[in-house]
Amino acid sequence: MTIDSDHDDAFDAALAARISWHYFKEGQTQEAIAGHLGLTRKRVNRMLAEARERGLVQITIQPPLGARSELEARLVRQFGLRQAIVVPAPIGDTDVRVMVGAAAGAYVSDHLAPGAALGIGWGGTINSAAQNIRRRSGQGNRVVLLCGGLAESTSINPYDNASMMARALDARCYYITAPMFAPTAELREAMTASEPIKSVLAMVPKLELALLSAVDLTEQSKALEYGVISRNDWRSLRAAGSVGDICGHYLGIDGNPVEHPLIARMVHPAMKSLLAIPLRVLAAGGLAKVAIIRAAIKAKLCHVLITDESAAAALLDS
């Protein structure tokens, strides 16, 4: 399950690395590189873009080190967090998730010890985090996906997120081989009690680090946009008082689980299992996520919050 030597195309990583060296480290122009290596400038250009997309080239921005941002300090104080990381809010129409994810990837790279096991959520933020992991190899890490899968491969599929993360960490990856939403409550019981799934779920309380993501139930919800949940479910979950979910645990504004028929069909690790993980990092940004972030903090799901300025400011405004 963890074997994936080359995942799709014949992308020449060695060539891309060489081009990247000349471009980013040596500061040569794309034209000069093309001439030197006997390629077209356009080819060089696309290889560079691809190298960045694939995380082969990584750009790290060192935090101001000594002087942590004002917002971070206030978040820590007001919500009793261990740490808060606030990245700038996007200027244009850029997706917040790429920025928060970038910080999340850096955080995981810094805090996942060799041999440690990492649990992850899913979504655009996690996807971006995976791209921003500093590649390692032979460190004996494990990645456990903390939710069930989605049959339709949207642009943000949990299995894909997990696979990318595991590849970047050279980790063995464990999936919950069940849908995120079981067809019926009975099937959910049967599935979670059956073998491959049961033992993966049993790994969760023993994880060293969890990188959680938050799904919101606002109008802008990506889960709604991509059809992960139906508009009917969306409506009734909101009516039940939920502001979103963390790993399939739908929470109310106060952080308590809500009552809803869907709950009994969710395939996910028990809340108790999640709460057993000693370091729980929540990565979520954007105004839409403010309510669910607050709920997650109240539910004690968040030791470390990675978010953006707009969400941070809104959180503090309450």
Next chain:
Amino acid sequence: MTIDSDHDDAFDAALAARISWHYFKEGQTQEAIAGHLGLTRKRVNRMLAEARERGLVQITIQPPLGARSELEARLVRQFGLRQAIVVPAPIGDTDVRVMVGAAAGAYVSDHLAPGAALGIGWGGTINSAAQNIRRRSGQGNRVVLLCGGLAESTSINPYDNASMMARALDARCYYITAPMFAPTAELREAMTASEPIKSVLAMVPKLELALLSAVDLTEQSKALEYGVISRNDWRSLRAAGSVGDICGHYLGIDGNPVEHPLIARMVHPAMKSLLAIPLRVLAAGGLAKVAIIRAAIKAKLCHVLITDESAAAALLDS
């Protein structure tokens, strides 16, 4: 000693970090960022350049991971190294040292454990390595400069190299407070036996990691260019059969120390001390360094070699 609020000018690191996020992570145009933050585009442009120069923005190119380069494998085999890292040779007239140094910085970042002590050489390569360290803080590292100082601050001053490295690692830094070349052999004895110097030298055999640099004695020698050694010394050292030095130890082509009056005046850790360091990394590239690299390997000073393609190819051609 590790406190450095702002080391010289009023470079606004927080602003630079924010700009860098918008530019590198969010992919905004410099103009848009300038507009958003109320700055000139030119200012944004310069801040970005400065952020890169100062190592605030770091660009990492992941090695092909599985498939290590052919050259590296051959170096390891032929010279019995633990590891070899070969970066592309510069295309234009770029300084090889920035490329080799970049790789060296990444290597140190990956291999210097918390609390460990690092010994460093000096020169452009080390300077570039320091710029490419992934900043850390509170890890309790120590940096020891493995040579004496130079009075005239050339662009590559050992004390400056050490200071940059220590700053990047948030490490305490130890200097040999003596000139690289003592005026007389007697003074050298007196200095190395006297107090601050003696105890710094005593730290050397206990270091965990050494990042060594190589000084060559070719026509292109930077040491000659910058006047670190006089042309007379250069001539006579060559006449004595030396091809360069590692931490002030002038070696012959076979790796043995040469005989020369200058030797008795060098302030540096004993060869035995250097050889007691369990992981010795030599970072040097360019054709001029080939002979001294080979000598250093023969002198057992090099467990891990970080070099560029041109030097690697030349080393293997022998």
Next chain:
DNA sequence: GCCCGCGAGACACATTTGTGACGATATGAG
């Protein structure tokens, strides 16, 4: 008060970069 020098913004320009259009060439199915 006046002059000098310095830094920063405004402007301008050359270079570099990203991207789309178009045609050539390879690849593979029938």
Next chain:
DNA sequence: CTCATATCGTCACAAATGTGTCTCGCGGGC
């Protein structure tokens, strides 16, 4: 063998970037 398709190189152009020059405003020295 032919044709459809996809990939890649060439050309071209617009946008973005790096850099130089000019000028203005500010502060310090006299």
